[in-house]
Amino acid sequence: MxxxxxxxxxxxxxxxxxxxxxxxxxFEQLNRELGxxxxxxxxxxxVLVQLSEAPDRRMRMTELAANSLSSKSRLxxxxxxxxxxxxxxxxxxxxxxxxxxxxxxxxGFMVLxxxxxxxxxxxxRHLIDKLTPDEVAALATILPKVAKPLERMLGANPAGLRPxxxxxxxx
Amino acid sequence: MxxxxxxxxxxxxxxxxxxxxxxxxxFEQLNRELGxxxxxxxxxxxVLVQLSEAPDRRMRMTELAANSLSSKSRLxxxxxxxxxxxxxxxxxxxxxxxxxxxxxxxxGFMVLxxxxxxxxxxxxRHLIDKLTPDEVAALATILPKVAKPLERMLGANPAGLRPxxxxxxxx
DNA sequence: AAAGATTGATGTGTCAATCTTC
DNA sequence: GAAGATTGACACATCAATCTTT
Numbered sequence: 001m002x003x004x005x006x007x008x009x010x011x012x013x014x015x016x017x018x019x020x021x022x023x024x025x026x027f028e029q030l031n032r033e034l035g036x037x038x039x040x041x042x043x044x045x046x047v048l049v050q051l052s053e054a055p056d057r058r059m060r061m062t063e064l065a066a067n068s069l070s071s072k073s074r075l076x077x078x079x080x081x082x083x084x085x086x087x088x089x090x091x092x093x094x095x096x097x098x099x100x101x102x103x104x105x106x107x108g109f110m111v112l113x114x115x116x117x118x119x120x121x122x123x124x125r126h127l128i129d130k131l132t133p134d135e136v137a138a139l140a141t142i143l144p145k146v147a148k149p150l151e152r153m154l155g156a157n158p159a160g161l162r163p164x165x166x167x168x169x170x171x
Numbered sequence: 172m173x174x175x176x177x178x179x180x181x182x183x184x185x186x187x188x189x190x191x192x193x194x195x196x197x198f199e200q201l202n203r204e205l206g207x208x209x210x211x212x213x214x215x216x217x218v219l220v221q222l223s224e225a226p227d228r229r230m231r232m233t234e235l236a237a238n239s240l241s242s243k244s245r246l247x248x249x250x251x252x253x254x255x256x257x258x259x260x261x262x263x264x265x266x267x268x269x270x271x272x273x274x275x276x277x278x279g280f281m282v283l284x285x286x287x288x289x290x291x292x293x294x295x296r297h298l299i300d301k302l303t304p305d306e307v308a309a310l311a312t313i314l315p316k317v318a319k320p321l322e323r324m325l326g327a328n329p330a331g332l333r334p335x336x337x338x339x340x341x342x
Numbered sequence: 343a344a345a346g347a348t349t350g351a352t353g354t355g356t357c358a359a360t361c362t363t364c
Numbered sequence: 365g366a367a368g369a370t371t372g373a374c375a376c377a378t379c380a381a382t383c384t385t386t
Contacts, residue, residue, distance in 0.1 A: 071355085098367070099368060143186065233347080242379095
């Protein structure tokens with residue numbers, strides 16, 4: 001661990017700060033608006049969307065966790081809460097008795113249907129409408145270049161979303 | 172609230188999903204690496220950076236909250252913890268006795284100095300190095316277009332980071 | 343009353359430990 | 365023992381309420 005570090009130059013710093021700002025401001029605002037209109041968090045919303053699009057409106061927990069970029073632990077807590085609210089039920093998997101399905105209920109589906117238009121408007125208002133189509137396309141190209149390597153790195157890790165010690169140690 | 176919603180088209184959806192992925196994967200990974208190397212969260216880090224760059228290594232709580240895009244409440248809890256760790260002290264403002272300064276201590280400064288190189292490397296490895304200079308520049312241009320309107324909207328709001336009821340109702 | 347700031351209750355995320363089935 | 369999944373303890377964020385000074 002040498003002391004000579006390459007600091008971020010101006011565009012690098014602005015890109016990085018921009019990402020921080022968007023994370024802090026955009027996501028929290030969308031969360032607030034979604035919550036105010038429908039008592040849903042973005043995490044809830046994402047789970048509902050995934051389940052609503054899945055065959056039979058059901059999905060294995062591990063698959064659901066992967067699709068919603070969540071750790072198994074987080075998803076488990078979250079689905080637990082959603083079961084408490086009656087939006088989801090749990091079913092055991094017949095072919096592999098370790099496995100569990102999360103199943104979307106009708107009330108859960110209705111909550112999603114009711115929340116979707118408002119949430120979509122929020123996303124347009126605060127994100128899409130602020131950018132030109134070219135800029136949107138640029139984000140669509142650039143962001144996966146950052147996300148995909150992390151996806152691979154974390155997905156390759158057996159025990160959920162945990163840091164890779166090798167990568168950590170490496171300079 | 173009409174039922175006819177304009178769904179996101181393909182680039183719009185990819186941009187939006189990309190942002191979600193980056194938020195989930197990049198920030199959590201950086202947080203984990205920072206924590207593993209230095210027992211610091213990104214929120215801690217940001218506060219330490221702000222204070223270290225401020226005149227006399229001190230800053231008013233409200234200003235610090237604004238600079239680190241945090242709500243006053245969050246910052247207050249956070250600084251409270253950091254005081255407990257000996258990284259920061261609190262001082263009352265002589266000219267306005269409602270006000271408080273957060274002041275960086277020497278131990279706090281040393282923690283930051285020790286953590287910075289590793290964190291910087293993480294940011295390079297997972298973000299900057301994945302992109303061409305053009306792509307970095309594009310992010311530096313595009314992201315503020317999303318962040319600034321939110322900054323204005325939320326900053327204009329007297330009581331911290333709260334949603335604007337008008338905006339919520341509209342649309 | 344408004345601004346500066348803190349507090350406490352509650353909800354959610356994280357990590358490590360655990361349990362069951364493969 | 366590894367995979368699928370859950371649990372409990374703890375850390376942090378959020379919101380509303382509060383307190384003090386202006």
